[in-house]
Amino acid sequence: MPLSYKFSIALTAIIVFFSSYQYAAEQSTPAETLAVENTAPEEPKEPVEVKPEDKVEAGEAEHAFKQENPCAGQAEGDIMGPEVCADCHLDKIQTMQMSPHGVAADSRSPFGKDGCETCHGPGALHFETEGNCIISMTGRYGESVYSRNETCLGCHQSGDRMHWEASIHEAEGLACVSCHSIHTRNDVIHRTTQNEVCFKCHKDIRSETFRASSHPIRESKVVCSDCHNPHGSAGTTLLKQFTVNENCYSCHAEKRGPFLWEHQPASEDCTLCHRVHGSNHMALLNKPGPKLCQQCHIAQAGIRGGNHISNFLDYDSGSPGRNRFLVAQNCANCHSKVHGSNHPSGAALQR
Ligand code: HEC
Numbered sequence: 001m002p003l004s005y006k007f008s009i010a011l012t013a014i015i016v017f018f019s020s021y022q023y024a025a026e027q028s029t030p031a032e033t034l035a036v037e038n039t040a041p042e043e044p045k046e047p048v049e050v051k052p053e054d055k056v057e058a059g060e061a062e063h064a065f066k067q068e069n070p071c072a073g074q075a076e077g078d079i080m081g082p083e084v085c086a087d088c089h090l091d092k093i094q095t096m097q098m099s100p101h102g103v104a105a106d107s108r109s110p111f112g113k114d115g116c117e118t119c120h121g122p123g124a125l126h127f128e129t130e131g132n133c134i135i136s137m138t139g140r141y142g143e144s145v146y147s148r149n150e151t152c153l154g155c156h157q158s159g160d161r162m163h164w165e166a167s168i169h170e171a172e173g174l175a176c177v178s179c180h181s182i183h184t185r186n187d188v189i190h191r192t193t194q195n196e197v198c199f200k201c202h203k204d205i206r207s208e209t210f211r212a213s214s215h216p217i218r219e220s221k222v223v224c225s226d227c228h229n230p231h232g233s234a235g236t237t238l239l240k241q242f243t244v245n246e247n248c249y250s251c252h253a254e255k256r257g258p259f260l261w262e263h264q265p266a267s268e269d270c271t272l273c274h275r276v277h278g279s280n281h282m283a284l285l286n287k288p289g290p291k292l293c294q295q296c297h298i299a300q301a302g303i304r305g306g307n308h309i310s311n312f313l314d315y316d317s318g319s320p321g322r323n324r325f326l327v328a329q330n331c332a333n334c335h336s337k338v339h340g341s342n343h344p345s346g347a348a349l350q351r
Pocket residue numbers: 058080081082084085086087088089116117120122123124126127130131132134135136137138139140
């Protein structure tokens with residue numbers, strides 16, 4: 001983006017300016033320099049902007065200030081091994097043992113490699129400082145979302161994560177831990193608990209599932225990941241299939257046809273008539289009765305000049321709304337094959 005690009009140029013210029021200023025200052029007062037040499041440069045602490053992705057339990061309330069990580073050389077430190085971590089974090093070892101990440105016999109698993117430190121980085125400095133200098137996977141010490149995700153993607157890039165890069169969730173700055181948790185039950189991969197994880201952020205979708213007609217999402221018979229790949233997809237709207245219709249056909253195969261008499265909107269896009277997450281009209285329709293069809297078939301709207309059978313016998317065709325056949329006006333009462341017909345004389349989608 002050009003704006004942030006310019007911004008970073010400006011920022012670089014400012015940093016270069018101030019560091020040369022500081023350098024000059026250091027040259028003139030060598031004694032002071034010695035005194036502060038081993039500590040991190042002083043920088044004002046700034047309030048953290050708490051993003052949704054940081055609201056995993058671990059990082060939430062206590063840490064109102066981002067802390068500068070004063071742990072130079074942390075990444076090159078020694079690997080201590082999980083036994084050392086267990087001295088102070090026994091609970092974490094226990095949760096690991098219940099997860100595929102804790103299988104030491106599996107060389108693909110973190111415990112088949114450097115144990116806890118496969119994800120949290122070498123622990124030598126952490127051990128020495130008794131609690132500082134470690135990669136917090138919650139971003140507590142200001143680790144970027146990108147670098148934390150890279151840790152996971154190092155083992156999980158392939159398969160379903162093929163389209164993570166440039167997916168909308170990646171672009172919105174979500175971390176893997178926005179949905180997944182490693183040391184507690186991983187709710188998002190279980191069908192009965194997944195929806196709640198998504199609803200944390202997608203409250204509008206949650207409210208749609210409470211409408212009169214809905215896919216059985218609240219009952220967890222159909223879950224978000226039946227239709228969406230939250231890690232990104234090649235199709236639209238994170239759908240697992242390339243198009244909306246391919247998505248619908250994957251469960252409602254009988255709507256695919258081929259039909260002798262197609263109804264164009266049905267073969268084009270089911271959402272021309274249906275709302276997928278929920279609707280207050282029957283059968284997930286986006287409009288009630290005749291209005292649904294009149295969005296496109298205005299000639300059958302029963303207005304002056306309309307010549308369709310459903311208003312043909314109107315005793316006063318000049319007055320809209322006084323149709324004696326009003327009761328039959330719900331177009332689908334006569335045109336019941338709205339998705340297409342295979343009857344030889346089904347051209348008007350009536351049989
Ligand atoms: C001597 C005790 C001790 C040992 C051994 C120890 N830790 Fe810690 N660890 C702490 C303390 C104290 C904290 C800070 C707790 C806090 O402030 O919430 C901490 C915090 C952490 C955090 C939390 C960062 C966050 O997101 O809040 C991680 C991750 C961590 N340790 C990993 C490890 C790993 C991996 C090892 C093994 C290499 C290890 N620890 C060994 C004492 C220890």
